[in-house]
Amino acid sequence: xxxxxxxxxxxxxxxxxxxxxxxxxxxxxxxxxxxxxxxxxxxxxxxxxxxxxxxxxxxxxxxxxxxxxxxxxxxxxxxxxxxxxxxxxxxxxxxxxxxxxxxxxxxxxxxxxxxxxxxxxxxxxxxxxxxxxxxxxxxxxxxxxxxxxxxxxxxxxxxxxxxxxxxxxxxxxxxxxxxxxxxxxxxxxxxxxxxxxxxxxxxxxxxxxxxxxxxxxxxxxxxxxxxxxxxxxxxxxxxxxxxxxxxxxxxxxxxxxxxxxxxxxxxxxxxxxxxxxxxxxxxxxxxxxxxxxxxxxxxxxxxxxxxxxxxxxxxxxxxxxxxxxxxxxxxxxxxxxxxxxxxxxxxxxxxxxxxxxxxxxxxxxxxxxxxxxxxxxxxxxxxxxxxxxxxxxxxxxxxxxxxxxxxxxxxxxxxxxxxxxxxxxxxxxxxxxxxxxxxxxxxxxxxxxxxxxxxxxxxxxxx
Numbered sequence: 001x002x003x004x005x006x007x008x009x010x011x012x013x014x015x016x017x018x019x020x021x022x023x024x025x026x027x028x029x030x031x032x033x034x035x036x037x038x039x040x041x042x043x044x045x046x047x048x049x050x051x052x053x054x055x056x057x058x059x060x061x062x063x064x065x066x067x068x069x070x071x072x073x074x075x076x077x078x079x080x081x082x083x084x085x086x087x088x089x090x091x092x093x094x095x096x097x098x099x100x101x102x103x104x105x106x107x108x109x110x111x112x113x114x115x116x117x118x119x120x121x122x123x124x125x126x127x128x129x130x131x132x133x134x135x136x137x138x139x140x141x142x143x144x145x146x147x148x149x150x151x152x153x154x155x156x157x158x159x160x161x162x163x164x165x166x167x168x169x170x171x172x173x174x175x176x177x178x179x180x181x182x183x184x185x186x187x188x189x190x191x192x193x194x195x196x197x198x199x200x201x202x203x204x205x206x207x208x209x210x211x212x213x214x215x216x217x218x219x220x221x222x223x224x225x226x227x228x229x230x231x232x233x234x235x236x237x238x239x240x241x242x243x244x245x246x247x248x249x250x251x252x253x254x255x256x257x258x259x260x261x262x263x264x265x266x267x268x269x270x271x272x273x274x275x276x277x278x279x280x281x282x283x284x285x286x287x288x289x290x291x292x293x294x295x296x297x298x299x300x301x302x303x304x305x306x307x308x309x310x311x312x313x314x315x316x317x318x319x320x321x322x323x324x325x326x327x328x329x330x331x332x333x334x335x336x337x338x339x340x341x342x343x344x345x346x347x348x349x350x351x352x353x354x355x356x357x358x359x360x361x362x363x364x365x366x367x368x369x370x371x372x373x374x375x376x377x378x379x380x381x382x383x384x385x386x387x388x389x390x391x392x393x394x395x396x397x398x399x400x401x402x403x404x405x406x407x408x409x410x411x412x413x414x415x416x417x418x419x420x421x422x423x424x425x426x427x428x429x430x431x432x433x434x435x436x437x438x439x440x441x442x443x444x445x446x447x448x449x450x451x452x453x454x455x456x457x458x459x460x461x462x463x
Contacts, residue, residue, distance in 0.1 A: 022096050033314065034308045040183040042303055043180075051215075052067075064139075065148075076157065078266030085396050092313075092314045106255065112252060114161035124154055148213070153213045163220050167179040190216070198215075261401035279421070289367055308386070309389045309390040332391065377432065378439075381438065410448075419440050
């Protein structure tokens with residue numbers, strides 16, 4: 001009997017899907033959960049880049065149409081990802097408390113939220129795709145291409161919703177490796193299928209930009225079906241069932257109440273990026289190009305922080321559910337320390353070889369000079385991004401989503417925007433003043449996050 005128990009314990013430790021993440025080595029748990037999430041994030045970022053490689057061969061109208069439509073699609077994606085923050089927070093908390101029955105009820109109700117949201121978004125795509133693009137003032141050719149792309153993406157939001165629900169359930173319950181495998185398979189299928197539908201290779205119809213959007217929907221539908229089968233068949237920690245399903249308004253309200261601030265933060269982040277372009281644009285095309293290059297570079301640089309932040313957030317929530325708030329805090333500080341160490345080394349490399357880094361993307365001397373200076377300014381934020389991103393993820397995953405929203409809105413409109421107006425003129429810094437305004441925003445946000453985190457109020461957050 002003792003041997004059987006020991007064997008069961010060893011198997012549970014070996015299986016991430018069944019592992020108790022509130023026990024054992026904090027650093028080991030953080031590493032085991034964060035590396036699959038980092039890979040998943042990296043793999044999913046490849047998709048839009050691959051699309052643009054193929055769409056670029058269709059002409060300027062196609063590039064512009066997809067580019068403009070992607071802004072709207074990203075806003076919608078930010079909204080739905082924010083809504084499912086409530087799902088992650090509640091599932092992680094209840095799993096940590098060993099209350100898997102309630103965690104399963106939360107998972108059931110997430111499908112109600114997903115379906116309701118998808119119906120609204122599908123209606124927007126069906127009836128408002130062209131009017132939205134026309135409001136942006138783009139040419140008719142761009143409207144035609146962009147509307148075709150946006151319509152399919154938004155009508156097909158059902159498939160993305162189901163993928164996200166299933167993956168969030170798995171990750172929040174402590175299984176990050178299965179979603180990673182699904183993401184890798186989904187991206188490989190996307191890369192293979194996309195050119196066939198865009199250009200009509202072999203027996204496939206030539207669909208142009210519609211082919212790129214349809215590829216997303218098809219691949220997400222397959223991935224969603226697989227992910228849901230894994231969840232409902234009990235091949236991960238939770239095994240929800242729709243048998244005897246009843247609508248639970250209380251659970252849905254609690255989920256949405258947590259998710260709405262996170263959704264607004266995501267939307268505000270995208271709006272903030274658009275507003276920031278307005279301050280860069282008066283300094284010319286070269287300044288916009290340099291800013292764009294640094295923004296693209298940023299998205300790859302902070303990827304480890306996203307994985308560490310997501311893992312730390314889930315572990316913090318599970319530990320709060322288990323009544324171990326100090327363990328939650330320690331997990332957060334370890335994640336911050338790891339990423340800061342990584343960024344210290346990377347920042348030294350970028351400072352030393354800033355021009356060589358920029359030349360990977362463009363070799364025009366004037367652009368290289370400006371963008372390399374942008375990069376050196378940005379290094380200040382790299383040293384603080386880990387702290388911000390990890391703490392923001394922890395706040396969101398424990399259900400304390402309002403604080404991240406308030407900090408984001410407050411520092412952007414109270415620090416970044418005023419300084420972006422004043423520094424180029426009063427301090428005579430030109431376009432570099434706009435970039436320093438972004439640094440000031442990041443530093444201010446980091447200070448506020450530290451003060452709030454050390455206050456410990458997040459440890460007492462009820463969901």
